[in-house]
Structure formats: C-alpha cells, structure tokens
Amino acid sequence: MSANPPLVAVPADVRDFEKYRWHASPDTYLKALVRVAGAVPVIVPAMIGEIDLAAVLDRVDGVLTTGSASNVHPERYGVEPSPSFEPFDRDRDALTDALIGQSLARGLPLLAICRGHQELNVAFGGTLQTEIQELDGRMDHRAITHEDQRERYATRHDVAVTPGGLLASVVGAGPIRVNSLHRQAIDRLGDGLAVEATAPDGTIEAVSVRGAKSFALGLQWHPEFWAESDAPSAAIFEAFGAACRARRDAGR
Numbered sequence: 668m669s670a671n672p673p674l675v676a677v678p679a680d681v682r683d684f685e686k687y688r689w690h691a692s693p694d695t696y697l698k699a700l701v702r703v704a705g706a707v708p709v710i711v712p713a714m715i716g717e718i719d720l721a722a723v724l725d726r727v728d729g730v731l732t733t734g735s736a737s738n739v740h741p742e743r744y745g746v747e748p749s750p751s752f753e754p755f756d757r758d759r760d761a762l763t764d765a766l767i768g769q770s771l772a773r774g775l776p777l778l779a780i781c782r783g784h785q786e787l788n789v790a791f792g793g794t795l796q797t798e799i800q801e802l803d804g805r806m807d808h809r810a811i812t813h814e815d816q817r818e819r820y821a822t823r824h825d826v827a828v829t830p831g832g833l834l835a836s837v838v839g840a841g842p843i844r845v846n847s848l849h850r851q852a853i854d855r856l857g858d859g860l861a862v863e864a865t866a867p868d869g870t871i872e873a874v875s876v877r878g879a880k881s882f883a884l885g886l887q888w889h890p891e892f893w894a895e896s897d898a899p900s901a902a903i904f905e906a907f908g909a910a911c912r913a914r915r916d917a918g919r
C-alpha cells in the first residue's frame with residue numbers, strides 16, 4: 668500500500684439479513700479499488716438526509732458506484748412501477764443520485780458500474796428499459812445460473828468501443844470482451860452523456876459525461892471482477908486510480 672492513498676467514496680446497498688439491516692458493498696469492488704486502483708474505499712451509508720454528504724466529499728478523491736441486483740426505482744425516470752422493475756433499494760437511489768450530482772459538480776473522478784451506470788443515466792434525465800432480453804432483437808444480458816461466481820462473471824460478448832472516446836483512451840480501440848449480469852439497460856440516453864461502447868444488439872454498454880472536469884465513466888459490465896487478471900479491466904481501474912491521485916495531488 669502506497670503512502671497517502673486516494674480515498675474513494677462507495678455508496679452502500681441496504682440489505683436485511685441475520686436480523687440486522689446492513690449498509691454494505693460487495694468486496695469485489697473494494698478489492699479492485701485497493702489492489703488495482705491503489706485507493707482506499709470509504710463506504711457511505713445510504714442515509715441521505717441524516718449525513719452531511721458535502722463533508723464526505725470534502726475528504727475523498729473519487730466516487731465509485733457499484734452494481735447491485737436491485738434496480739433504480741422507475742419513478743425516478745417517470746415510469747409507472749410494476750413488479751418487473753423490482754427489487755428496489757430507494758435509500759441507495761437517493762444516495763447515489765446526490766453523490767453523482769455533487770461529485771461531478773466538484774470535478775471528482777467517477778466510475779459507475781452496472782447499476783451505477785444506470786444510475787448515472789437517470790441522474791442525467793435518461794430512462795431505463797427492463798427485461799431487455801424480452802425485447803425484439805436484443806440479446807440475453809442476464810447472468811447464467813451457477814454457484815461459482817467465476818462462471819457467472821465469465822465474459823459473454825464483445826463491445827465495440829467508440830473511437831476517440833474516454834474508454835478508447837483507456838482500453839484501446841477494441842472490441843473488448845466483457846461479462847454481462849443485468850436485465851435492465853439504458854433506453855433514452857441522458858442529456859450530457861456520450862456513448863462510449865455498444866453491444867452487438869445496440870445496448871449502450873458504456874457512457875462518459877460530456878465536458879466532465881475529470882474522469883467520468885459508466886460501464887454496464889463488471890471490470891472489478893477480473894481487475895487483477897484481465898488487461899482492459901485492469902486498465903480501467905488503473906486509469907480511475909490515476910485520476911483520483913491527480914485529484915488528491917491537486918488538493919481536495
């Protein structure tokens with residue numbers, strides 16, 4: 668561990684188990700931040716309204732929003748809720764919406780993964796589709812059923828990388844092979860976002876924030892899972908870590 672590592676805020680998911688309510692994040696994201704980005708994650712409880720988020724953002728050098736089995740509540744993008752959009756985590760929705768807006772306004776680096784990528788689109792006024800595997804011409808982007816997470820997170824399809832974009836500057840011209848564990852996807856792209864990668868069925872797989880003051884990338888896939896062994900996944904976490912170090916060096 669290097670001296671004075673950058674600190675990265677990670678919004679917690681809220682889960683009920685073992686008779687307690689937990690505010691927690693999967694360790695795959697935390698390990699990729701520590702081991703590949705060279706950063707220290709700081710898990711932020713999903714208690715917006717009770718915590719001073721500005722005071723947290725004063726002290727961190729970047730934000731990473733994780734994937735999750737829960738979905739952004741459709742009311743956030745103007746769609747009537749129905750069971751096909753469940754499960755929800757409305758406390759996380761509220762936290763990530765504020766974190767994304769405030770971190771970008773401050774010029775903090777942002778890496779938004781899977782649910783986080785969908786949250787980024789909604790934060791910019793975009794919408795999501797649910798059960799995309801049931802739509803004409805679309806692939807099945809869901810995880811396979813398997814006990815072994817390495818099988819669930821095995822790479823499934825290529826993505827075409829937009830030439831000249833932020834992602835291309837990190838992973839090269841592509842295409843790159845990615846994993847896929849989602850049933851929702853971007854429908855209408857948020858104003859102010861740029862498409863950075865697409866799947867063969869047209870699914871928007873990566874976005875960046877136009878005119879962002881720092882690194883700001885959303886990815887529908889999961890580079891965290893293979894960040895220690897897959898070159899494009901490592902490059903993404905290394906680039907995010909470098910942006911966080913630059914932010915730290917510039918003064919919080």
Ligand SMILES: N[C@@H](CCC(=O)NCCCC(=O)O)C(=O)O
Nearest residue numbers: 734735736737781782849850851
């Ligand atoms: N719930 C959303 C986002 C998908 C996501 O973040 N997946 C993370 C992995 C969850 C798992 O272990 O299956 C969607 O389904 O689109």
